[in-house]
Amino acid sequence: TANAMWGGRFSSGPDAIMQAINASIGFDQRLYAQDIAGSRAHAAMLAAQGILTDKDAGAIREGLLTVLSEIEAGNFTFRVEHEDIHMSVEARLTEIVGEAGKRLHTARSRNDQVAVDFRLWVRDQCDAAIAGVTALMKAFLSQAEAGADWIMPGFTHLQTAQPVTWGHHMLAYVEMLARDRSRFEDARRRMNECPLGAAALAGTSFPIDRHATAAALGFDRPTANSLDSVSDRDFALEFLSASAICAMHLSRFAEELVIWSSAQFRFVKLSDKWTTGSSIMPQKKNPDAAELLRAKLGRILGATVALFTVMKGLPLTYSKDMQEDKEQVFDAADTLMLGLAAMTGMVSDMQAMTENLRAAAASGFSTATDLADWLVRELGLPFREAHHVTGTLVALAEKKGCDLPELTMTEMQSVHEGINQSVYSVLGVENSVISRQSYGGTSPVQVREQIARWQGLLR
Ligand code: ARG
Numbered sequence: 001t002a003n004a005m006w007g008g009r010f011s012s013g014p015d016a017i018m019q020a021i022n023a024s025i026g027f028d029q030r031l032y033a034q035d036i037a038g039s040r041a042h043a044a045m046l047a048a049q050g051i052l053t054d055k056d057a058g059a060i061r062e063g064l065l066t067v068l069s070e071i072e073a074g075n076f077t078f079r080v081e082h083e084d085i086h087m088s089v090e091a092r093l094t095e096i097v098g099e100a101g102k103r104l105h106t107a108r109s110r111n112d113q114v115a116v117d118f119r120l121w122v123r124d125q126c127d128a129a130i131a132g133v134t135a136l137m138k139a140f141l142s143q144a145e146a147g148a149d150w151i152m153p154g155f156t157h158l159q160t161a162q163p164v165t166w167g168h169h170m171l172a173y174v175e176m177l178a179r180d181r182s183r184f185e186d187a188r189r190r191m192n193e194c195p196l197g198a199a200a201l202a203g204t205s206f207p208i209d210r211h212a213t214a215a216a217l218g219f220d221r222p223t224a225n226s227l228d229s230v231s232d233r234d235f236a237l238e239f240l241s242a243s244a245i246c247a248m249h250l251s252r253f254a255e256e257l258v259i260w261s262s263a264q265f266r267f268v269k270l271s272d273k274w275t276t277g278s279s280i281m282p283q284k285k286n287p288d289a290a291e292l293l294r295a296k297l298g299r300i301l302g303a304t305v306a307l308f309t310v311m312k313g314l315p316l317t318y319s320k321d322m323q324e325d326k327e328q329v330f331d332a333a334d335t336l337m338l339g340l341a342a343m344t345g346m347v348s349d350m351q352a353m354t355e356n357l358r359a360a361a362a363s364g365f366s367t368a369t370d371l372a373d374w375l376v377r378e379l380g381l382p383f384r385e386a387h388h389v390t391g392t393l394v395a396l397a398e399k400k401g402c403d404l405p406e407l408t409m410t411e412m413q414s415v416h417e418g419i420n421q422s423v424y425s426v427l428g429v430e431n432s433v434i435s436r437q438s439y440g441g442t443s444p445v446q447v448r449e450q451i452a453r454w455q456g457l458l459r
Contacts, residue, residue, distance in 0.1 A: 005087055013081075024084045024323050030330060031085050032071045034120040035113070036064050038196060039089065041216040042108055051107065051206050056100035063097035064089070084323075085117070086110045107208050109200035111230040111318040116196040118326065120217065122239050125333045126188035129239075132340035133181045133246065134458065137174050139347040141454050144170035148451060149444035151429050152267065152357035153366055158259075160364030162436075163429040166352055167447040174454055176249045183242035191235035194219035198229035201317040231317035233307065236329050240304040243336045247297035250343050254294040257346065261287045266356045271349035274342070289342050299335050303328035361429045365394045365404055370426040370435065379418045389416045 003010060014022065040061060047057030067089055070076040082088040087110075094101030147166030154164035194214035197204065203226040210222035223229040260267035261275075270287055278284035306328045310321050368390050375386035392415045397404055400411075405427040412419040425431060437443045440450075 003081075004091065019080050019083075022083060022320075023080045024326065025078050025080060025082060025088055027327050027330065028085045028114075028323075029071075029078055029088070031114075031117045031121055031326075032089065033068070034117040035085050035089050036068050037120065037217065038113060038116045039093075039104060040064055041213045042196060043104055044216065045209050045212045046106060046206075048212065049207055049209055051208070052103055056103055059097040059100040060093065060104055063093045063101060066096055067092050084110070084114075086113050107197070107199060107204040107206035109198075109230070111200050112195050112198040112226075114323075115198070115230055115232070116194060116217070118329075119191055119195065119235055122235050122329065122333075123188055123191060125239060125329075125337075126184045126191075128333075128337055129184045129243065129246070129340070130181055130188075132337055132344070133177050133184070136340055136344045136347065137177045137181070137454070138458055139344045140170045140173045140177070141451065141458060143167075143347060143350075143352075144174070144447070144451055144454075147352055147354070148447045149433075150352060150354050150357060151361045151433055152352075153361045153364065154442070160360075160366050162369055162442075163361040163366050163432045164442040165433055165444055165447055166354075166357065167444070167451065168442040171447065171450050171454070173249065173253055177246070180242065180246035180249060183245065184239075187235065187238035187242055190238065192218075192220045193223045194221070195223045195229035195232075197222060198226035201227055201230050227317050231314070231322075233311055233322060233325050236325050237304070237307055237311070240300070240307060240329060240332055243332050244301045244304045247300040247336060247339060250339050251294045251297045253343065253347075254290040254297075257290040257350070258287050258294070261285075261290075265360070266353055267360070269351040269353060270346065271351075273349055274346045289346055293339050293342055296335050297339060300332045303332035358429065362403065365397065367404060367427045367429065367432045368394055370432045371404060371423065374423055374426045375416070375419075378420075378422070379416070381416075 003013065043052060043057050043060040043064075046052040047054050052060075067076070070092070076088075076092065078088055082091050090101065090104060093104065144167040147170070150166035151163050152166050152169065153160045154162050154169070194210065194217055196213045196217070197208050197210035214220070214222040223232075257268065257270065259265055261270050270285070270290070272285075274287070274289040275285045276288045278286065307325055310324050314321055371393065372383065372386040372390040375381045375389055376383050379386075381389065393404065393407060393412065396411060396415065397407055400407070405424060409419070409421065412423065426435070433442050433444065435443065437446055440446065
């Protein structure tokens with residue numbers, strides 16, 4: 001049988017396979033609350049403008065509330081013939097209220113309807129992401145507060161570079177996450193324009209009030225071009241892009257946790273709550289949550305690329321290709337929220353093994369730069385030359401199988417005769433970190449200043 005929505009032009013219904021490829025109800029039912037909110041705002045506006053009678057608008061309002069409670073109670077049967085959430089809600093509404101339900105679609109199209117529904121949904125996800133990122137920032141900040149002066153090795157190329165503080169390392173993630181948060185805030189601000197009333201693509205001949213529906217749905221203003229309104233998915237792409245960058249940050253810390261919790265590093269102890277055992281090897285405590293985070297976040301980048309690929313070749317305005325936006329964004333949003341929650345738990349519960357961190361910081365000639373700086377400062381050597389002298393001393397220590405502070409004065413002076421006893425004061429890891437007081441540097445004084453700044457911003 002022909003379709004109830006557009007059967008006039010059709011003599012037969014769709015092939016079953018056509019239904020399977022065409023229907024989005026299997027996934028876009030997630031937009032039911034947004035769809036009903038959009039319809040309620042639309043109907044109220046139509047009545048205020050005299051396009052619908054108050055009686056019809058009242059029936060629609062009541063009917064939509066009934067549909068909402070049916071869906072929420074799980075008493076709603078989604079049928080593939082109704083294709084998507086928009087037609088499912090309208091069909092059920094018409095079953096409940098009759099004639100009035102058929103008037104709801106006046107001055108509206110599914111094109112502007114889906115655009116507004118999806119924007120409302122993505123806008124909520126921006127809020128959820130902002131909250132999730134903020135919680136994780138607080139967890140990193142607490143770690144920074146606990147260990148503002150715990151010394152650990154800083155790495156470049158994953159080779160020991162210079163001693164840094166635990167607090168400094170934790171705050172590096174607070175900075176990254178702050179940028180993530182501002183990307184979500186920024187995207188949210190930009191997407192907060194209402195496409196409802198663009199109708200199919202060209203606007204409508206009915207005297208609608210787009211400012212009223214925009215305000216009713218919490219938008220800052222209506223979108224200004226009807227063609228753009230129904231063909232734009234930038235809001236979804238921006239959400240995905242911000243999510244992908246945030247996910248990349250989470251994945252990097254996940255990788256650090258995997259390394260740090262290994263028996264070779266032993267920098268952190270992960271809580272039992274975020275690890276699993278082995279079915280065969282009794283000693284094992286595997287960092288599964290971190291590994292899964294590292295892997296799962298690839299889905300977010302995948303979704304981002306997928307939607308860019310869907311959009312890049314589409315002529316204006318709406319094309320059915322765009323229906324493929326939703327599953328990607330749903331999956332990416334779910335993955336991001338789960339990842340943020342899991343990471344917040346892991347960060348809150350992880351325990352730094354401070355002795356191991358300190359010992360590791362002192363190994364690998366980590367204070368060689370301090371020695372070179374001393375040669376510049378105390379003996380007036382050009383930095384390049386100081387670098388060479390220090391390199392020779394490192395090679396000597398390596399040959400001897402000791403660390404820099406264990407070289408004797410005679411050995412030091414065999415490389416440069418000007419070196420004196422005071423050099424030993426800069427070879428310890430404490431002095432090394434304390435000395436790095438440049439703005440944004442790793443010294444505990446600087447770290448505490450940054451902690452105070454973030455406390456002000458986050459609490
Ligand atoms: N289910 C569709 C989507 O998600 C809704 C819009 C359909 N519009 C249309 N003219 N076929 O994109």
